[in-house]
Amino acid sequence: MRITVEATPIRPGHAAGVEAFTYGLLTGMAADPSHDLRVNVLRGTLDQWRDQVSADQIGWSEIGQPLRSDTAPGQLLRRWTPTRVRDSLAVRRAVNVVRQRSVPRQRGSDITLYPFHSAPIGPGPSVVVVHDLRHLHAAFHAPGFAAVVRENVARASALVVTWPHPYRETLRLFPEAAERTALIPTPTFQPAPARAAARPEPGLLVYPSSTAAHKNHATLLEAMASLPQCRLVCPGPLVEPEASRLLARAALPDLRGRVSFPGFVTLDELNALYARADAVVIPSLWEAASGAMLEAFSWGLPVACADAEPLLAQLEFTGAEAAVFRATEPASLAEAVQRLLADRAHYATAARHANGRLAARTWTATGGDYLDVLRWVAQGRPGPMPRSTFAAELTREEAP
Template sequence: MERGVKVGFLTGLHGLADGGVGPYGERLWSTLGAHAFGPGLGVAEVPHDLHFGRGPRGRPLESFLDLLHVPAQVPPPNLRVRYACTMHDVQHLHHPEHFDAEVLAFREAAYPALLDRAAHVVVSFPHVRDDLLHHFGLPPEKVTVVPLPWGHFRLPEPPPAERARFADRHRRLGDFFLYPAQTWPHKNHLRLIDAFERFAAETGSPAGLVCTGRRNGHMAAIEARLANSPVRARVRFLGIVPEAELAWLYRRCLAVVIPTLYEAGSIPLGEAMSLGVPVACSAVTSLPDTIRNPAATFDPRDPDAIAAQLCRLAQDPAHREAIATHGSRRFEELTREPTAQRLEAAWRTALHAMAG
């Protein structure tokens, strides 16, 4: 590029976007902070606020930015500056049953136009890129796979005073499996409860099941399923917990289990692996390539398969240790992926196409 250009990165989406979109944006921005950008490219943070669309001193974004990266799949309305976006998932193409009619209609109507207007599209995994090329007809050069910022998935160890407080708060837990996830249908809590009932009946284990994360509209169906369950007293939904408490729960659990039916990229999987915690997950979408351990995956549509993994995790310490050790090694491999370099290359591709 012959002249200096400036790329803005939109931050502050934590409370404005669902699921892991906010944490993803924060962690990606942190990764960029340690990256030395090549010549001719300046990068600036653009905080999202009520006056979005204008920068310092009320200047329109397009007056001082060449490109804005929006780390979410739906950019803010009335955006006049050219943008690149991160498309996290197109789950509705594979599981339309997980969406109400209004959300499904919005995705079907809005996504093609949003993708067409974007100067470039970033995805975290090849399976999402394949969907965009196949279902939306995007040219291959417009879509770049940028790995998740795995190095920023490590949760800090809580100090001793906080650990003591958490131990007192959860003193009645005993042994437990942990599943951090919002209660969306695709997170598959209902089949996990089926599997947990079978695990309890087969093993006689007193272990519990702890679920964290926002409780949304699907929670009513989960509560109805638990109402007459023989394990209802052993299944706890804690809602959203602070990161320090979540880190304590990770380290205290027997194992993490992630039975999701669809995932663009699992933050809990990365967090568990980073802490050296045994974790088993669904053999769907990005998860098998993330963990790269067939012994730690299962068919999430089969409660018997989930239950078998729970039984082995509870009864076989060597299995837990092997999964934890493999997960730690695999996580260190993931942290070496060139996330910032790939994102810079995607921006340069977009800027070159815009100039041409």
């Protein structure tokens, strides 16, 4: 089977969870040498991809793409362009038309895998990975992105969804796609290394995430003003326009010296932060599933998280317990952190227990589940769609 993975929408160091997911999935798929795997990446990023995915059998192609928002000029434009304009249907369609002209036709491939559902897909047999559908919800509605998602769902030969909550959302919003939609959960993106030694520093809070608006750093920073005993480190891509606002807020006297945004960090640097952390705080308003939460569980770190619907669903399917707070209320967040730190041992034990459900999941097994779906599409979708046994176990459903 000849597979092309269209990874040009992902710039290393800027795409956070989708980036980590794609690194892991490529590594898992490459563990099976029985297929031909080719990956298209953004021009100038090949060395970064090879650093993360060390698989000799992958064939790489670099492709230039104009009008990127993750370049320095693009970030500046993003900072000053009103959100309603940037996310409008007219602007997104114009940008996508220009970008698509740079994408080569997939000649010689049996199937194309698209690991990012918000970028337009091309013709031919395809599998699209759906991470979350927030752009279709009223609170986060972005007409341009919503249109792309709907078109991709309609055109894709098959859909794969990464976690139970967005899977249920996909079936609810697109019931016509149910027979070609599969749930394939992933491992924890960046689990604690074997024999990792944690040395918690009292009061050190960590929130690994990009600064996209729905990540809700603003509420976290206001809560920090009520937590003078705490310090906060927020590693992750600095996405405009929120990044400038957050850096300005962190520089004010009540937070100065206690809140830092180091930007994208290496895996070693992230592990060093987790090793020092007293707790992980997740104020996000929407996720497919929080990678930071799963990483915290792998370290046995207590978690405080917002009452956003996907996060509550994540606590349910992992069997976890966290200090939950009202997502947009700084006082509620501050109270949850105080409650967590006052009973840290209890929440740390709960985190270690939750990690048990995902600890055995590997990228090789995940890649195998994806290859089953890709093969099903490449062969003309004979019979029922392949289903992940692990997904059935995770959701306590009987495997088909």
